Amino acid sequence: MRVVFDPRQLGHAPAREFHNGGWTPYAEVPARAEAMLAVLGASEAPVDHGEGPILAVHDAGYVDYLKTAPARWAEAGREGDVIAYTWPVVRRRDIDLTRIDALAGRYSMDAATPITANTWDAAYWSAQAALTALDIVLDGGQAFALCRPPGHHAGADYCGGYCHLNTAAIAAQAARDRDRARVAILDIDYHHGNGTQDIFWSRGDVFYASIHADPATDYPFYWGHADEVGEGAGVGTTLNLPLPQGTTLEAFRAAQGHALAAIARFAPDLLIVSLGVDTWEGDPISAFRLTTADYAVLAGNIAAAGWPVLTLMEGGYALEALGANVASFLSGL
Ligand code: SP5
Numbered sequence: 001m002r003v004v005f006d007p008r009q010l011g012h013a014p015a016r017e018f019h020n021g022g023w024t025p026y027a028e029v030p031a032r033a034e035a036m037l038a039v040l041g042a043s044e045a046p047v048d049h050g051e052g053p054i055l056a057v058h059d060a061g062y063v064d065y066l067k068t069a070p071a072r073w074a075e076a077g078r079e080g081d082v083i084a085y086t087w088p089v090v091r092r093r094d095i096d097l098t099r100i101d102a103l104a105g106r107y108s109m110d111a112a113t114p115i116t117a118n119t120w121d122a123a124y125w126s127a128q129a130a131l132t133a134l135d136i137v138l139d140g141g142q143a144f145a146l147c148r149p150p151g152h153h154a155g156a157d158y159c160g161g162y163c164h165l166n167t168a169a170i171a172a173q174a175a176r177d178r179d180r181a182r183v184a185i186l187d188i189d190y191h192h193g194n195g196t197q198d199i200f201w202s203r204g205d206v207f208y209a210s211i212h213a214d215p216a217t218d219y220p221f222y223w224g225h226a227d228e229v230g231e232g233a234g235v236g237t238t239l240n241l242p243l244p245q246g247t248t249l250e251a252f253r254a255a256q257g258h259a260l261a262a263i264a265r266f267a268p269d270l271l272i273v274s275l276g277v278d279t280w281e282g283d284p285i286s287a288f289r290l291t292t293a294d295y296a297v298l299a300g301n302i303a304a305a306g307w308p309v310l311t312l313m314e315g316g317y318a319l320e321a322l323g324a325n326v327a328s329f330l331s332g333l
């Protein structure tokens with residue numbers, strides 16, 4: 001199993017996030033990547049695929065915002081990291097505003113995803129890691145993209161949930177552009193991947209299946225409910241399987257069985273796994289009860305289907321167990 005990672009991904013290190021009415025230390029820290037690397041051992045640097053595959057998924061105005069927001073913030077006399085305080089809630093008009101606060105709200109979904117001077121660079125190389133791991137898998141190899149910052153909450157034109165560029169969506173689109181006609185994404189992070197769902201909502205060529213904490217109780221609240229199935233050409237290629245807090249392997253594995261059966265009917269040329277290990281029993285911000293050994297079982301069930309599998313990192317915040325949990329999953333593939 002080849003591990004793809006670039007040290008520039010460590011540069012994104014916000015000081016804090018706004019949560020439950022106050023500032024709290026940022027949970028998605030660079031030490032997460034170091035904890036995984038310490039267990040996984042050697043990694044290789046990504047090949048630079050440029051901005052093309054990123055712009056094939058993300059809005060050009062949003063990409064420009066990620067690059068320029070820190071300078072605009074400083075220009076407005078602000079200290080610290082860029083963070084929004086107001087949002088254009090529904091059916092916003094596409095107004096050409098330049099005020100940093102208007103842009104920050106226009107291009108984000110929460111106040112938990114700050115932008116620092118190094119954020120673009122880190123997210124860019126996280127996306128390149130995904131694209132390079134995709135190359136390996138499409139060539140018949142096995143690869144894990146150690147994506148950090150993660151991606152699945154980021155939509156075409158917004159950041160959120162610690163995510164800036166949607167690495168799974170970028171890899172899926174790149175696979176489509178390399179003539180893989182049907183691509184499936186299985187998202188097993190604790191949180192629903194609203195950004196990935198949004199990006200492929202109206203498309204029938206990319207199947208999105210997610211197993212996650214019920215959005216009635218957990219972030220991101222507004223997406224991930226069982227009745228969300230896609231629209232237009234995408235009806236039936238979105239599958240949401242919310243589970244209650246406290247879920248253990250038995251129910252998680254059953255849900256994953258449903259997802260894999262649906263994906264099998266879709267008959268993908270490639271499966272992308274958005275792997276979050278914030279489903280682990282000791283995760284500090286989550287409430288499922290999977291054990292380290294459970295990840296090998298889940299991966300074994302995925303591998304049994306026989307599709308080429310590209311695994312990308314999403315969440316997981318228990319530094320002491322991150323490496324072991326990811327290693328367990330990869331061993332099961
Ligand atoms: C990729 C991913 O797993 N994103 C998760 C975003 C969850 N955001 C809502 C919960 C935030 C809790 N933050 C607690 C920080 C403690 N210092």
Ligand code: ZN
Pocket residue numbers: 189190191276278314315316
């Ligand atoms: Zn998560």
